[in-house]
Amino acid sequence: LAKTTQPISMDSYEGQEVNITCSHNNIATNDYITWYQQFPSQGPRFIIQGYKTKVTNEVASLFIPADRKSSTLSLPRVSLSDTAVYYCLVGPNYGQNFVFGPGTRLSVLP
Amino acid sequence: DTGVSQDPRHKITKRGQNVTFRCDPISEHNRLYWYRQTLGQGPEFLTYFQNEAQLEKSRLLSDRFSAERPKGSFSTLEIQRTEQGDSAMYLCASSSGTSGRALDTQYFGPGTRLTVL
Numbered sequence: 001l002a003k004t005t006q007p008i009s010m011d012s013y014e015g016q017e018v019n020i021t022c023s024h025n026n027i028a029t030n031d032y033i034t035w036y037q038q039f040p041s042q043g044p045r046f047i048i049q050g051y052k053t054k055v056t057n058e059v060a061s062l063f064i065p066a067d068r069k070s071s072t073l074s075l076p077r078v079s080l081s082d083t084a085v086y087y088c089l090v091g092p093n094y095g096q097n098f099v100f101g102p103g104t105r106l107s108v109l110p
Numbered sequence: 111d112t113g114v115s116q117d118p119r120h121k122i123t124k125r126g127q128n129v130t131f132r133c134d135p136i137s138e139h140n141r142l143y144w145y146r147q148t149l150g151q152g153p154e155f156l157t158y159f160q161n162e163a164q165l166e167k168s169r170l171l172s173d174r175f176s177a178e179r180p181k182g183s184f185s186t187l188e189i190q191r192t193e194q195g196d197s198a199m200y201l202c203a204s205s206s207g208t209s210g211r212a213l214d215t216q217y218f219g220p221g222t223r224l225t226v227l
Contacts, residue, residue: 034215043114043201043218044153087152098143098216100152 004088009105018075020104022088025069033064033071036087038103044087048073075106083108112136114219116202122225123192130188131222135204142185143216144177145201146170153201159185160207192226199223 005023012018036044050062061074085103115134145153158166161182179185203216
């Protein structure tokens with residue numbers, strides 16, 4: 001089971017690009033990297049998932065280096081509504097191995 | 111709205127009482143999950159169903175907890191003889207269970223917040 005390490009908190013300003021890095025030194029060959037976003041009193045919401053290189057969707061980009069020991073979630077031009085906790089997960093997509101850490105609390109300031 | 115729904119959204123109970131929560135997954139999703147989340151922590155896995163079969167249970171799921179998914183559709187989570195330490199947000203998620211792990215995204219419901227007095 002790959003353990004992940006993320007910053008506990010980050011601050012940013014509206015309109016800036018935010019990059020949140022997650023370390024997962026023990027990632028296994030078959031593991032995928034998944035990021036979720038959670039607002040207070042709501043369930044987590046899927047943002048993006050990748051295996052290697054770069055993945056981009058309408059919300060974010062995910063950069064994964066060749067060794068896959070880390071990954072970076074990139075949020076372009078954040079707004080106040082992006083204030084949330086962001087979780088990095090590594091492993092299979094189901095079962096007991098779907099482990100959330102404490103996440104990164106992102107605060108976007110005006 | 112065809113997302114995951116949970117009922118009730120909030121539950122306040124006295125220590126020692128039994129409580130039951132319901133989760134309705136996204137239609138046709140084969141997999142259903144229960145998680146527990148306490149303040150400032152990420153969700154913790156409790157149990158997981160593939161259709162009506164309960165395939166995995168966390169050690170967090172003591173014998174006071176029981177979950178069912180009788181027809182492979184909705185699920186219930188019951189906590190017997192509640193304790194103050196059971197106070198938490200209980201989250202349900204579902205996924206399609208399609209082959210290929212990369213595509214089996216979990217979609218979460220809004221949760222049920224339990225307060226045990």
